[in-house]
Amino acid sequence: MLLVVGLFTRPAAFILSGEMAVAYFMSHASKGFYPLLNGGTLAIMYCFAFLYLSTAGAGPWSLDAAMKKD
Amino acid sequence: MDNINKTLAAGEPIVRSIFRIMTGLLLLQYGVAKLLKFPAVPMFEKVEPLSLFGVAAMFELVFGGLLILGLFSRLAAFILCGEMAFAYFIGHFPRGFIPLLNGGTLAIMLCFSCLYLACAGGGPWSLDAMRGKR
Numbered sequence: 056m057l058l059v060v061g062l063f064t065r066p067a068a069f070i071l072s073g074e075m076a077v078a079y080f081m082s083h084a085s086k087g088f089y090p091l092l093n094g095g096t097l098a099i100m101y102c103f104a105f106l107y108l109s110t111a112g113a114g115p116w117s118l119d120a121a122m123k124k125d
Numbered sequence: 126m127d128n129i130n131k132t133l134a135a136g137e138p139i140v141r142s143i144f145r146i147m148t149g150l151l152l153l154q155y156g157v158a159k160l161l162k163f164p165a166v167p168m169f170e171k172v173e174p175l176s177l178f179g180v181a182a183m184f185e186l187v188f189g190g191l192l193i194l195g196l197f198s199r200l201a202a203f204i205l206c207g208e209m210a211f212a213y214f215i216g217h218f219p220r221g222f223i224p225l226l227n228g229g230t231l232a233i234m235l236c237f238s239c240l241y242l243a244c245a246g247g248g249p250w251s252l253d254a255m256r257g258k259r
Contacts, residue, residue, distance in 0.1 A: 063126065065129065065130050065133045066126070066129050089154070091154050091158050091164060091166050092164055092166065096151055096154075096231055097230060097231045097234065099147065100147075100151055100231060100234050100235065100238070103143065103144045103148070104234065104238055106143075107140050107141060107143075107144040110133050110134060110135075110136040110137040110140040110141075111137050111140075111141065112134065
């Protein structure tokens, strides 16, 4: 939710990234090595997308930008 | 909060490259599984090279590979973004409106990731950067 409105985007994204990494290793990695077969492609994708958002910030359409914080 | 933001912001260009490489790897695995049948996935067993799935697989193989290497990253990402949009509307959208139910979340995610990478470029760890182009 914080991510959608763009408030405290960086910390929110960083926490979500960690959550997805845990999700991958807890529920997918145990089912096999290949993401295609263990169904974890989406979890990996989310993990790295959130990691990137946490470093890049939310961009111009966000409450962070409206509050002049970057 | 400002300190956290600054610490995280310091990692931006390199994490963009890592993100690009991971996106490329995840796309490449679909191309490899569909065309070269490795690893063997039951769903992709019957994919013919010249079917719609096969052509999609070639895109994933070639442009996914380029994305990993960071060669022509923007062009490759733009084409993959279009491919994923097609994949979503051909493969998932007919099954229902809500992505959770039509199974298209990953396609949407890859589509917008590639759109972003097409605009942002490949970051410092890429062949594009080594060639001195941004």
